[in-house]
Structures are given as structure tokens and as C-alpha cells.
Amino acid sequence: MKKNYYFIQQGVNKVSSANPEVQQKVPSKKGFELFDFLYKYGTIITILALIVIFSITNPAFMDGGNIVNILRSISIVTIIAIGITISLSVDGFDLSVGSTVSLTNAVVISMFVWFSQNIFVALLAAIGAALVVGAFNSIMIVKVKIPDMLMTLATMxxxxxxxxxxxxxxxxxxxxxxxxxxxxxxxxPEVFSKIGQVPWIIVIMIAAVLLVHIFLNYTKHGRYMYVIGGNKEAARLSGIPVNKYKITAYLMSATFAAIGGIVLASRVMTAEINSGAPYLMDAVAAAFIGSSVLGAGKPNAFGTFVGAVLIGILQNGLVMMSVPYYAMDIVKGTVLALALALTYYKKK
Structure with a gap:
């Protein structure tokens, strides 16, 4: 046995000396430094580059009024995307938020127009309708074990x-x-119309971002959601009630979709057919782009806001450059594809 081991060892030594590549190497990180830098700061650099480009092509881009217009335009998208961010934090994915926005938009306006209800009843009815959607999603996902994406697609x-x-x-x-x-x-009511106007629409957006940022990063419950999103089985073995937090995540996602629907209703003062559908893609893009902002590597409220700002600047700048509206989805789809590439390549 010792003799055989000696010959095997001698063979390994000969192969190693003849082929230096076989010898153990210390992994070099130089090849990944640029990628890591782009992963962390690529979104911020892109935003700054777009600001410079659009400012050169149209000096009015940096006017205070236009900046406020960008913030107003991304408010509803950001609020909806915050809900998606919460569902992503537990390794879920809520595709039903666009339809939930449409439903709550219709409910809140109908409470006023059809039933002559006051603002408190209208808001409670809209949020209540959204919570029913969130409860339905969570029950089917947690109890029936339907995959998140498939279930919320059906719910949509x-x-x-x-x-x-x-x-x-x-x-x-x-x-x-x-x-x-x-x-x-x-x-x-006239007071309802104020919700969708500046500055309140921007204040609501900022408040949503701050509240969810604090919740996910500085509370026990938020950290538990991240643990579940990282490794559900490990979280369960650690005593974390996984099902309870998944249900909570989908209820919160539906609540933010309801807030988005209410703000939309206040902004347009009508309930259009499928009014929430156009916001789904932008909200999903903002949430996924946000996962890589500053190297977070996980869904987070601040990153989602930055992702929404990127999309808002793109849309606003392209409109000011007179790019046809039907070409907008090409740009947004490309941005989402790049964000997904960064996110999933980093996970490899």
C-alpha cells in the first residue's frame, strides 16, 4: 500500500512540474474588480451620465420644474415597487400588483361617484379590497404550495x-x-384630489421608502424576512415562522399596491380600464435594479427608489428628445435585462 502511494505521489508531482497550470493557484480578483465596481455603482453612474447627456441635448432638463415633474412621475411606480421589494425579500414575487392598482383605483372612485361615501369609507374600502387580494395570494402560496410567480400571475x-x-x-x-x-x-371630495398633487404625492413616496427601509434593515421582522429570502429552510430550522412572514409580505405588497391605486385615482380623478397595468413593468424593473445599487445584493427600499429614478429620468429625457412613445418599452426592457444580468450573474 505504501509503495503504491509512493508511485501515485510521484506521478502527481511529475504532472504538476510538467504542467504548472495544475498547481494550486491563489484566485486573482483583478479580473472582477471592474465588474464589482459596476455592480455597486453602475446604476448611479448611469443616472449621472443620463443627466449630463439630457442636459446637453436640452438645457431645460435640469430646470427645477422638470425635476419636480420627474419625481411626481415616479411616485406611483416607486410606491408599487416598494410592495414588490417586500415580496422579493422573502424570495417571492408579486405580479398581481398592477391589477390590484386597477381594482383599488376603481373601488375608491366608485365609492365617491356611485355611493356618495366620505373619504374615510372610500379609502378603507380600497385598502380592504387589496388586502383580500393579498390574503388570497398568500393562502394559495403558503397552504396550497403554488409557486409565487405562477400564483400571482393567475391572480393578475x-x-x-x-x-x-x-x-x-x-x-x-x-x-x-x-x-x-x-x-x-x-x-x-376636493381634499382627495390633493393626494395626487405636488408636494403630497412626493411626500407619500418618500415616506413609503423611508418606512420600508427602516422596517427591512432596522427591525427584527425585516431581518427575518431577509433570512427567509436567503435560505428558507435554514430560517425554518432557526425557529422563524416562515409562513407567517410570507403571508405578511404579500399583505404588505397588496397594501402598497392599494396606496398606489389611491394616489393614481387622486391624480387622474377617474378610474380607467386596466389603469394599473402600465405600472407593473416599471415597478418590477425598479425593484430588480435596486437589488444591485451600492452592492446591496438584496431587495431594498433605497435601491428601489434609485431604480425608479433611473427609469423616470430615462422616460423624461427621451420624451424631451421627441423619441416616439412606442419605443419607450424597448429602452425600459433593455434596462431591466441589464439589471437582471447584473443581479443573477453576481449570484453565480
Whole structure:
């Protein structure tokens, strides 16, 4: 046995001396320094580069009024994306937020226009409808064990159909024609219209970002969500109630979608058909872009806000450059693809 071991060892030594590549090497990180830098600061650099480019092409881009317009335009997207961020923190993914926005938009406006309710009843009805959606998602995911993406995709179509059925496929607005031929008599309170105006729409966005940032990073419950997102089985073995936190995440995601729907309703003062659908892609992009901001490597509220700012600057700058609206999705899709590439390549 010793003799055989001697010959084997001698063979290994000969191969190693003949092929230096076989010898153990200390991994060099030089090849990854640029990638790591781009992973951490690529989004910030892109935002700064876009600001410079758009400012050169159109000096009005940096006007105070235009900056406020960008912040206002990303407010609803950011609020919705914050909910998606929470679902991602537990390794979930809520695709139903766009339809939930449409539903809550229709509910809150109909409470005013059809039923002449006050603002508190209207807001509670909208949030209550969203929580039912969140509860349905969480029960089917946690109890029935349907994968998150597939379940919320199904819910997206279900809620979209419910919203269309509820409004009978019509736009809900003041003085609309009712099915019986009469006109609606309810009015939208003036105080409600203030929610979607500057500065309140921006204040609500900033408050949502700060609250979720504090919750996820500085509370026990937020840290538990990150642990679940990192390794669900390890979290369960550590005594963390995984199912409870997954349910909470989807209820919170639905709540932020409801807030987004309410703000949208206040901004446009009507309930359009599938009004929340256009916000889904932007919100998803913002949440995934945010995972790599400053090298976070996980869903986070601050990164989501930065991702929304990037999308808002892109849209605003391209509009000012007179780029056709139908080309916008090409740019946004490309940005999302790059963000996903960074996120998943880093995980390898």
C-alpha cells in the first residue's frame, strides 16, 4: 500500500512540474474588480451620465420644474415597487400588483361617484379590497404550495377580470351615465384630489421608502424576512415562522399596491380600464435594479427608489428628445435585462 502511494505521489508531482497550470493557484480578483465596481455603482453612474447627456441635448432638463415633474412621475411606480421589494425579500414575487392598482383605483372612485361615501369609507374600502387580494395570494402560496410567480400571475388575470366586471368595462368618473340611463350624483371630495398633487404625492413616496427601509434593515421582522429570502429552510430550522412572514409580505405588497391605486385615482380623478397595468413593468424593473445599487445584493427600499429614478429620468429625457412613445418599452426592457444580468450573474 505504501509503495503504491509512493508511485501515485510521484506521478502527481511529475504532472504538476510538467504542467504548472495544475498547481494550486491563489484566485486573482483583478479580473472582477471592474465588474464589482459596476455592480455597486453602475446604476448611479448611469443616472449621472443620463443627466449630463439630457442636459446637453436640452438645457431645460435640469430646470427645477422638470425635476419636480420627474419625481411626481415616479411616485406611483416607486410606491408599487416598494410592495414588490417586500415580496422579493422573502424570495417571492408579486405580479398581481398592477391589477390590484386597477381594482383599488376603481373601488375608491366608485365609492365617491356611485355611493356618495366620505373619504374615510372610500379609502378603507380600497385598502380592504387589496388586502383580500393579498390574503388570497398568500393562502394559495403558503397552504396550497403554488409557486409565487405562477400564483400571482393567475391572480393578475383574476383581479383584472374582477375590476372590469365591477366597472362593467366603463371609465368611472363624475357625472357618468349609469346603466339605467341616469347620471351619477356623487362627487369626489376636493381634499382627495390633493393626494395626487405636488408636494403630497412626493411626500407619500418618500415616506413609503423611508418606512420600508427602516422596517427591512432596522427591525427584527425585516431581518427575518431577509433570512427567509436567503435560505428558507435554514430560517425554518432557526425557529422563524416562515409562513407567517410570507403571508405578511404579500399583505404588505397588496397594501402598497392599494396606496398606489389611491394616489393614481387622486391624480387622474377617474378610474380607467386596466389603469394599473402600465405600472407593473416599471415597478418590477425598479425593484430588480435596486437589488444591485451600492452592492446591496438584496431587495431594498433605497435601491428601489434609485431604480425608479433611473427609469423616470430615462422616460423624461427621451420624451424631451421627441423619441416616439412606442419605443419607450424597448429602452425600459433593455434596462431591466441589464439589471437582471447584473443581479443573477453576481449570484453565480
Amino acid at each position: 388575470f383574476i383581479i383584472q377580470g374582477i375590476a372590469l366586471t365591477y366597472t362593467k368595462g366603463a371609465t368611472v368618473s363624475q357625472n357618468m351615465v349609469m346603466p339605467d340611463g341616469s347620471f351619477s350624483t356623487g362627487t369626489i
